[in-house]
Amino acid sequence: MTIYGGQVCPFIDTLTVFEWGKTLTVFFLILFIVRHQLIKKIVFSKPAIKQPRYQMIFEFSLFIIAGIAIALYNHFVYVFPPIGSGGKVTVGMFTLGSFLAIDMALFRERIVLREAKRDGHRFAPIEDFSSLTKKFTIFAILVLSFVSVVTLLVISKDIYWISMAEMEDLDEVRNTITFEVLFVILITLGLVLNLIYSYAQNLKLFFANETQVLSEVNKGNLDGYVPVLSRDEFAHIADHTNRMIDGLREKRHIQNIFGKVVSPQVATHLLSLGEDELKLGGRRRDLVFLVSDIRGFTTLTENTEAEDLVQGLNHYFTDMVEIIHNHDGIVDKFIGDGILAVFGLTDRLTAPGEALKSAIQMIEQCEANKGNYGIPIKMGIGIHCGEVIAGNIGSEERLEYTVIGDPVNITARLESMTKDFNVPIMISRILYHELEEEQRALPWRDFGAQELKGKAKRIEIMGLGMEKTPPTQPFSGATE
Numbered sequence: 001m002t003i004y005g006g007q008v009c010p011f012i013d014t015l016t017v018f019e020w021g022k023t024l025t026v027f028f029l030i031l032f033i034v035r036h037q038l039i040k041k042i043v044f045s046k047p048a049i050k051q052p053r054y055q056m057i058f059e060f061s062l063f064i065i066a067g068i069a070i071a072l073y074n075h076f077v078y079v080f081p082p083i084g085s086g087g088k089v090t091v092g093m094f095t096l097g098s099f100l101a102i103d104m105a106l107f108r109e110r111i112v113l114r115e116a117k118r119d120g121h122r123f124a125p126i127e128d129f130s131s132l133t134k135k136f137t138i139f140a141i142l143v144l145s146f147v148s149v150v151t152l153l154v155i156s157k158d159i160y161w162i163s164m165a166e167m168e169d170l171d172e173v174r175n176t177i178t179f180e181v182l183f184v185i186l187i188t189l190g191l192v193l194n195l196i197y198s199y200a201q202n203l204k205l206f207f208a209n210e211t212q213v214l215s216e217v218n219k220g221n222l223d224g225y226v227p228v229l230s231r232d233e234f235a236h237i238a239d240h241t242n243r244m245i246d247g248l249r250e251k252r253h254i255q256n257i258f259g260k261v262v263s264p265q266v267a268t269h270l271l272s273l274g275e276d277e278l279k280l281g282g283r284r285r286d287l288v289f290l291v292s293d294i295r296g297f298t299t300l301t302e303n304t305e306a307e308d309l310v311q312g313l314n315h316y317f318t319d320m321v322e323i324i325h326n327h328d329g330i331v332d333k334f335i336g337d338g339i340l341a342v343f344g345l346t347d348r349l350t351a352p353g354e355a356l357k358s359a360i361q362m363i364e365q366c367e368a369n370k371g372n373y374g375i376p377i378k379m380g381i382g383i384h385c386g387e388v389i390a391g392n393i394g395s396e397e398r399l400e401y402t403v404i405g406d407p408v409n410i411t412a413r414l415e416s417m418t419k420d421f422n423v424p425i426m427i428s429r430i431l432y433h434e435l436e437e438e439q440r441a442l443p444w445r446d447f448g449a450q451e452l453k454g455k456a457k458r459i460e461i462m463g464l465g466m467e468k469t470p471p472t473q474p475f476s477g478a479t480e
Helices: 002-008 017-044 048-078 086-119 132-164 167-218 233-261 264-272 297-302 306-326 351-368 406-421 429-433
Strands: 281-294 329-335 338-343 379-394 399-404 425-428 444-450 459-464
Touching: 002 017, 002 086, 002 132, 002 167, 017 048, 048 086, 086 132, 086 167, 132 167, 167 233, 281 297, 281 306, 281 351, 281 399, 281 406, 306 329, 306 338, 306 351, 329 351, 329 399, 338 351, 338 406, 351 379, 351 425, 379 406, 379 429, 406 425, 406 444, 406 459, 425 429, 429 459
Parallel strands: 379 425
Antiparallel strands: 281 338, 281 379, 329 338, 379 399, 425 459, 444 459
């Protein structure tokens, strides 16, 4: 500003560099003190999302007020014309203030972005949208206007100086004009490059926040948000990202709740269906079924406090469900104290073996944990396979995904027969043929063809007593 004043104003040029520099130093010192006292009230007290805009207006206003104050000071102290001299000083302060105010607004934006990212804050988007194209257009017009006005002021003084110079002073005049033009170009270029760098820092920070959040979302972490601070396309990108995260969070929440009502696999399947696909009906599937039940549960309920019973059942069901899931099965439903599990939705070939492994582990878990459930639990398990309809039943307003078919009923009857034959696990001979060789070598007991309750046709059944002794009736291996 000291050099600029001497370049554009003949009146200021009459002062020494010390006199003019002293005046500017005093006013800039006052400007600094006033800024320090007011910025907390005017800028920092505002909501974080509005602070960059308020900072730009605040910084720019200080330079304009200082320019007018310097012009008035020169008028009253040095009797410089308020328009001819004061106007040029004000234009210089206006130009410098514009560049620095925008730079400080960008700086404030970076600070707010970092703090928001650190604290996990999310700002709502501002309604009055302003596109990047509009911003860059306004910035380009302002820069060109400021540079043009300052250049014209310098040239006007140079023309006046040339008209008053003697011939022998032309070399000095040429050197001075060259210095003034280079000065204006370098200062303007420096201010523009500084703004470009400052804006690039903000872009870098925004893209870092955006890519980091998207990377975390890709990993399944939905805890982060992209701070929305500007009013341009970048704010829209951040806002859409945050809305996407909200949607994914809601879907995960629904899936988690839904997965506690039905199997997580079924919940995932149903949530992936469109509105048109989610309707009554199903399709035929060849599956393996496991039904478990607690023996003597009615007597148990009569002799146990309801709170203790519920607590024990919850502990028991937690263990059983985990075992079933670990063997690629899903829990179709809880029937009082019983469990209906389905195997083979993902891999039918290994389903029989996995179902038997689940049954054995469930029995062993109950035996090992019988003191932890708070209630005595003795289980019976039936396993069978066959074709059923897997799909949605109920009404258009209330659907339930389940399996329907005779094999399910047979499995329930097999579980019931564990009490009659005093074995914990009962399977059909049909299922026995599908077991692995090692599993067929277990101490099975062949109970032959048995009549099941409610069934006209007999079915060959096998029992596993879980003891180390050989089977009482070795199975011949003949097919039905």
